[in-house]
Amino acid sequence: MTDPASGANSFDEWTRLSQVIVGRAEYYTAHDLDTSWRLFFFDNVAPTLGNEGGADPLLAIPEQLVDELNEDIAGLVDALTGCGVSVLRPATPGKNVDICSPLWNARATPPLNVRDQTIVLGNTIVETAPHVRSRIFENDLLKPLFYSYFEGGSNWLSMPRPALGRDSLDDAYFRRLGIDVSRATEGETALGIDGLGLELVFDGAQCMRLGRDVLVNVANRNHELALRWLTVNFPHMRFHRLDGIADNHIDSVVVPLRPGLMLLRSPKYLAFLPKEMQAWDVIYPPETDESTFPKYDDFGFVIPIASRYIDINVLSIDEETVVVNSHYPELISVLEGRGFTVVPVRHRHRRLFGGGFHCFTLDTVRAGGCEDYLG
């Protein structure tokens, strides 16, 4: 189905993009708000968290919004194709697929945010170790593509699959900040495994790739185990531990646009970065008109699972060309003022589905190599 081409090659976030996987969202008609979901999104959902967990934690998403999301994704695919990028897609997810593990049940999440469960490190595809139970089989829908890359010469590794039982996830990030997460874990129905304790749990979107250097957000013991796994398996790369720069993903916090220039959520994040990056030029997100974020109260949906910074989650086509949400004209002007060519693509429901263009994509082939950009 895919042209098996010559395997993956992707070391960074900005050299010329030639092949990318774009996620899909058919049947994304519910969020399963189980305890693993509520803990993962706690930073964003805490203010609205009620007692929706328990026996039936499914939160329905109106089909009209899913259709609108799919229209916007189609626009992204067209824009990327128009830029000469080869676009591959995961297999289509099934409708209302329920997962039954020996320890818990969950409604499967479609493979929309394909950035989250995989990191491409050069010609190696690394499947990561999901935090959210509903996402545990998500990568299966990318396997047709992963097999093609493998046959084309790529390596393909997987972090140990977590059991995600009742004691697997660490809330240390929140404890350190003095935040009580018991509202997220209340009503836990999952079973545990004696003696297992905290597992290796980690999402691809906790990394940001800069050639031979990779930023890795480590906010707790789950992540620390993953950093150890990465270091052991990729001894030729340099992993930089960002010590709790965020609860988990970092691609709406720090987004490198090319060596020496990055988007950064705010100056307070500078101190978390490697010394060399602290000297980079920075673009901070310009103020935006809050009305560009759709309100979902009409549908009885008040939980935004992404912050308003989700729109700095851009995808670079090359060092001068960036795909940006057309609903963030303020950022488009700033980037154009810096000499970038902006490819505007409409994306309405980023705070409902929790992803921007960087999240929706997995850049498998870029021109760059294992360079030392921090040297």
Ligand SMILES: N[C@@H](Cc1ccc(O)cc1)C(=O)O
């Ligand atoms: N607080 C996380 C939560 C999150 C993760 C993934 C998402 O797709 C959306 C939200 C973020 O900043 O990264």
Ligand SMILES: NC(=[NH2+])NCCC[C@H](N)C(=O)O
């Ligand atoms: N790869 C991703 N899914 N990234 C999404 C990060 C969203 C981030 N939690 C925010 O609230 O802005």
